[in-house]
Amino acid sequence: MIDVITLFLFNIIVYNIPLLYGTTGEIMIEKSGSLNLGVEGTMAIGAVVGYLAGAKCDSLFVACLVSFIASGLVGLLFSFLTVTLQANQNVTGLTITTFGVAFYYFIGNALSNSEDGWPKLSGTRLDEQSQAIHIPFLSDIPVIGKALLSHGILVYLGVLIAVFMWLYFKKTLPGLKLRAIGENPGAADSLGVNVTLYKYVHIIIGSGIMGIGGLYMGLNMGGTFEGSNCWINGYGWISIALVIFANWSPAKAILGTLIFGFFNTLRVQNAALAYTFPDTLGWLIKIPSHFFSALPFIITLIVLITSSLTSKGKSGEPQAIGRNYYREDR
Amino acid sequence: MKKLISMLVTAALAVTSLFALAGCNAAKGNEGGNGASDFKVGAIYINSQNDTSGYTYAHHHGITEAMKKVGLDPSKDLFIVDNVPEDDEKVKQAIDQLAGNGCNIIFGISFGYINAMEEKAKEYPDIIFSHATGYLSNDKNFNNYFGRIYQARYLAGIAAGYKSLALGNNNIGYVSAWGTEYAETCSGINGFALGVLAVNPDAKISVYEISTWGDQELERQAAETLIDTYGCCVIAQHCDSAQPQIVANEKGVFGCGYNSDMTKEAPNAHLAAPIWNWDAYYATAMKAAMTNPDTFMTEVGNYYEGLNAGLVDVSALSSNCEPQTKEAIELAKKMMIAGEWDVFSGVKLSFSGDAGSVTVEKTNAPLVTNDGTEIVAAGGASVDDGVIQGSMNYYVAGVTQVN
Numbered sequence: 122m123i124d125v126i127t128l129f130l131f132n133i134i135v136y137n138i139p140l141l142y143g144t145t146g147e148i149m150i151e152k153s154g155s156l157n158l159g160v161e162g163t164m165a166i167g168a169v170v171g172y173l174a175g176a177k178c179d180s181l182f183v184a185c186l187v188s189f190i191a192s193g194l195v196g197l198l199f200s201f202l203t204v205t206l207q208a209n210q211n212v213t214g215l216t217i218t219t220f221g222v223a224f225y226y227f228i229g230n231a232l233s234n235s236e237d238g239w240p241k242l243s244g245t246r247l248d249e250q251s252q253a254i255h256i257p258f259l260s261d262i263p264v265i266g267k268a269l270l271s272h273g274i275l276v277y278l279g280v281l282i283a284v285f286m287w288l289y290f291k292k293t294l295p296g297l298k299l300r301a302i303g304e305n306p307g308a309a310d311s312l313g314v315n316v317t318l319y320k321y322v323h324i325i326i327g328s329g330i331m332g333i334g335g336l337y338m339g340l341n342m343g344g345t346f347e348g349s350n351c352w353i354n355g356y357g358w359i360s361i362a363l364v365i366f367a368n369w370s371p372a373k374a375i376l377g378t379l380i381f382g383f384f385n386t387l388r389v390q391n392a393a394l395a396y397t398f399p400d401t402l403g404w405l406i407k408i409p410s411h412f413f414s415a416l417p418f419i420i421t422l423i424v425l426i427t428s429s430l431t432s433k434g435k436s437g438e439p440q441a442i443g444r445n446y447y448r449e450d451r
Numbered sequence: 452m453k454k455l456i457s458m459l460v461t462a463a464l465a466v467t468s469l470f471a472l473a474g475c476n477a478a479k480g481n482e483g484g485n486g487a488s489d490f491k492v493g494a495i496y497i498n499s500q501n502d503t504s505g506y507t508y509a510h511h512h513g514i515t516e517a518m519k520k521v522g523l524d525p526s527k528d529l530f531i532v533d534n535v536p537e538d539d540e541k542v543k544q545a546i547d548q549l550a551g552n553g554c555n556i557i558f559g560i561s562f563g564y565i566n567a568m569e570e571k572a573k574e575y576p577d578i579i580f581s582h583a584t585g586y587l588s589n590d591k592n593f594n595n596y597f598g599r600i601y602q603a604r605y606l607a608g609i610a611a612g613y614k615s616l617a618l619g620n621n622n623i624g625y626v627s628a629w630g631t632e633y634a635e636t637c638s639g640i641n642g643f644a645l646g647v648l649a650v651n652p653d654a655k656i657s658v659y660e661i662s663t664w665g666d667q668e669l670e671r672q673a674a675e676t677l678i679d680t681y682g683c684c685v686i687a688q689h690c691d692s693a694q695p696q697i698v699a700n701e702k703g704v705f706g707c708g709y710n711s712d713m714t715k716e717a718p719n720a721h722l723a724a725p726i727w728n729w730d731a732y733y734a735t736a737m738k739a740a741m742t743n744p745d746t747f748m749t750e751v752g753n754y755y756e757g758l759n760a761g762l763v764d765v766s767a768l769s770s771n772c773e774p775q776t777k778e779a780i781e782l783a784k785k786m787m788i789a790g791e792w793d794v795f796s797g798v799k800l801s802f803s804g805d806a807g808s809v810t811v812e813k814t815n816a817p818l819v820t821n822d823g824t825e826i827v828a829a830g831g832a833s834v835d836d837g838v839i840q841g842s843m844n845y846y847v848a849g850v851t852q853v854n
Contacts, residue, residue, distance in 0.1 A: 125679070125680050128675070128676075128679050128680070132672065136668060136672065226499075230499065230501045230502070230503065233503035234501060239503075243697075342668070342694065343694070343697045343701075345667075345693060345716065346503075347504065347665070347692045349498055349502065349505050349506075349665050349691055350666060350667050350691060350692060352667070354666065354667070354668060386672075389669065389672040389673065389676060390672075390676060392659070392676075393676045393679075393680040396681070396853065397680060410854045414662060
């Protein structure tokens with residue numbers, strides 16, 4: 122038995138880290154001035170393709186690499202449609218979501234019906250490699266050791282990606298150029314920045330990051346395919362909201378993930394908290410559980426409203442977001 | 452030109468994804484009846500006919516198996532409209548389509564199809580309409596069907612009870628889609644709990660309600676909470692995926708799945724799962740409709756069978772079960788099949804003895820809810836109506852909902 126506080130903190134991270142992948146990936150794309158609503162579909166494709174490749178080669182590295190490439194290809198498609206062909210970004214993103222989720226079910230159903238069936242995770246090396254890593258001494262610290270320092274490698278990778286992306290935006294020249302494109306592609310173009318190349322590269326990398334998040338969700342679900350419930354389960358959509366929550370900053374995305382994760386976990390754990398601490402938290406049980414189910418979304422709504430009301434709240438928003446750049450348009 | 456190409460590519464993507472989503476939405480086997488049989492079966496599914504587990508899968512499997520039993524060919528004589536949401540207009544369209552295909556009997560598997568099916572039964576008096584889990588019917592061509600799955604849950608409860616005795620841990624967990632809102636989930640929880648209590652009278656059954664039929668992540672977290680916070684040693688479930696069993700397997704405790712033998716998902720944890728054999732009903736219904744559709748309502752009528760008809764059962768006991776389990780389950784099963792005892796009655800079973808000499812004892816005891824209300828007096832008959840008509844909305848003593 123793990124005590125309820127530790128489990129609470131542990132679950133915030135374990136179940137919500139995919140949001141960080143989705144959010145940082147989307148931030149990278151939006152910083153280039155493109156709004157990609159296809160996060161859900163991109164994650165689904167990365168998840169299913171990466172998982173299958175990982176199961177085939179029995180390696181977590183291959184799984185990550187392939188899901189990055191698969192989702193990157195989806196990003197390439199998005200770039201081709203919106204950057205080269207100037208298609209409407211919203212419609213293209215929505216199409217990718219429909220396509221990606223349908224692709225997930227299509228592959229999953231086809232494989233499950235096949236003779237060999239859907240590849241199992243339990244007992245494989247892939248499973249072993251995605252399990253929590255025990256760090257000597259650090260993982261043994263009470264509460265914090267279990268909650269923060271007993272995770273699988275993909276959890277740490279997600280945080281690292283967010284930190285590096287923050288540094289990339291703030292401290293490097295390509296990061297600066299990217300932000301310039303997001304603010305005013307015409308100005309960046311006139312300074313000799315290759316707008317099309319920058320957009321392509323960052324949309325592909327951002328999509329690839331999302332794919333690893335999708336793979337994480339699949340591995341976290343024990344790699345079982347269910348015909349009625351997609352692994353991604355709406356997390357792609359929440360990620361898009363979290364981008365605004367984080368004010369387009371990868372560092373704040375970590376915070377946003379944790380805050381959203383807190384309420385997301387509270388919806389499951391409220392009864393356990395009330396049960397363990399009847400005197401101080403007993404009142405939690407009196408609130409209908411459906412309220413807790415709605416809470417993460419109520420919080421998201423409140424944040425969206427407040428950030429829209431204050432100018433500071435949206436200071437990180439790229440000015441040219443959602444509009445295609447076409448040099449001859451000027 | 453660029454715009455045109457992009458529009459075409461986007462449209463192509465949209466169309467392919469639509470096809471993938473819809474699966475084989477269109478009815479198959481359009482070549483129609485051959486000389487061998489003119490009888491055609493129609494089915495309306497809530498999910499895809501290609502599902503590999505879960506509710507729609509169980510019914511699709513039942514229908515195809517039953518068709519083979521009564522000499523029909525599912526590839527020719529079965530017409531399906533799948534992915535039909537619980538929306539009256541959509542259901543009516545599906546029925547019209549199946550009627551146009553010449554179906555003689557139409558099965559609708561989801562509760563919310565109820566009103567559309569009742570209405571269309573009047574419009575097509577020559578077609579038999581058969582609706583799962585509903586409560587409406589007429590005396591000519593419209594019936595409903597469901598089963599006493601609580602009997603199978605009672606049997607799974609026996610397996611869980613023995614496990615808890617052996618482990619010396621009285622806490623049993625139950626991840627449930629819904630609680631007392633639906634008689635289906637409620638009677639399942641109560642049936643399971645009474646099975647556990649028949650073996651281990653000190654057991655406490657903690658129910659975690661996830662408020663949705665299927666959400667893998669919630670199912671997983673609910674099971675974790677039940678194990679880590681409430682110290683449960685067996686996790687039973689009434690939800691779509693196998694996640695609760697997988698969690699039990701990871702955490703080294705035990706579990707009872709649902710709908711299919713989940714030993715393959717949780718080899719070290721799974722004990723036995725209550726399962727449906729829908730083909731038992733479908734074969735009965737098809738046979739009656741093929742022989743004489745006019746007497747369908749008198750021959751079959753509203754169908755509500757259990758262990759006796761083979762409609763429900765427990766999956767093969769896994770090697771994780773305690774040695775006494777098999778005998779105890781056989782004893783209880785025999786009584787229910789013979790109709791001499793049922794779960795929600797004023798008679799309580801208690802099992803004792805070691806493997807090889809398990810005995811069952813009947814004692815008169817009232818059926819009491821967990822807040823002390825008496826539902827059935829000691830020695831009284833089982834509350835059939837409560838389950839069939841959906842009025843059961845209480846937990847029996849020993850059950851607590853944790854959230």
